Amino acid sequence: MTGRFRSSPPRYRKEHHRMTNIGILGAGRVGTNLAGKLSAAGHHVTLGSRNPEDTAARTTGLAPRIAFADQRTTVRTTDIVINATPGDSSLDRLTDLRTELAGKILIDVSNATRDAADGLPGDLCYPGSSLAEKLQAALPDTHVVKTLNTMLFMVMTAPETLTTPPTAYLSGDDEHAKKTVTGLLGDLGWQPELIEDLGDITTARATEAMILTVPHILRRHGFKPFAVSLAR
Numbered sequence: 001m002t003g004r005f006r007s008s009p010p011r012y013r014k015e016h017h018r019m020t021n022i023g024i025l026g027a028g029r030v031g032t033n034l035a036g037k038l039s040a041a042g043h044h045v046t047l048g049s050r051n052p053e054d055t056a057a058r059t060t061g062l063a064p065r066i067a068f069a070d071q072r073t074t075v076r077t078t079d080i081v082i083n084a085t086p087g088d089s090s091l092d093r094l095t096d097l098r099t100e101l102a103g104k105i106l107i108d109v110s111n112a113t114r115d116a117a118d119g120l121p122g123d124l125c126y127p128g129s130s131l132a133e134k135l136q137a138a139l140p141d142t143h144v145v146k147t148l149n150t151m152l153f154m155v156m157t158a159p160e161t162l163t164t165p166p167t168a169y170l171s172g173d174d175e176h177a178k179k180t181v182t183g184l185l186g187d188l189g190w191q192p193e194l195i196e197d198l199g200d201i202t203t204a205r206a207t208e209a210m211i212l213t214v215p216h217i218l219r220r221h222g223f224k225p226f227a228v229s230l231a232r
Contacts, residue, residue: 023078031084037157041187048074087112120215132204143177146204151227166227
């Protein structure tokens with residue numbers, strides 16, 4: 001690991017750690033990456049998709065303890081839900097699950113953008129606001145927490161692989177929910193000093209706007225791991 005910062009074992013486990021039932025909506029690279037790491041950390045993970053049988057077949061070997069279900073069943077049967085669906089359709093998709101999401105923590109890791117001509121992120125869908133704010137307004141009985149949306153998906157579960165320490169920003173109105181999410185970030189390898197709590201849910205518009213830098217970085221450097229970090 002020469003030239004890279006070293007990660008110490010997560011420091012939250014004794015505080016928050018009981019095995020948690022976590023549902024992940026979205027079975028693309030983001031969702032499956034998070035599912036594998038959280039399952040390995042000891043959580044019960046259900047990966048929710050529109051075609052759970054196809055997802056199970058496609059992700060054979062991901063982790064033997066991961067369950068597969070449709071999205072409504074996933075939300076109904078888990079305690080914490082991660083939104084890893086495409087951000088431009090997340091609001092409609094999750095609003096339809098309002099009853100199932102009531103009283104639960106919803107971790108939103110998506111960015112709502114319109115694709116540019118080359119398929120990379122383009123304009124924001126909610127300029128002057130954010131997907132996280134829209135979700136919180138549409139789901140008043142759910143505790144929405146925004147995080148992990150300022151990096152490529154592989155960094156979400158392996159922050160120690162970057163030469164420069166990355167930052168995981170946190171936005172949300174409920175302090176207990178943010179504390180719970182902070183513990184889960186510890187299970188993903190995020191040391192406390194790498195986590196920056198920005199404040200209430202309105203601060204998510206700042207981190208979501210950071211996605212506007214991503215296509216320019218990818219066009220210049222290719223699909224290499226990076227994160228938008230706070231340097232001190």
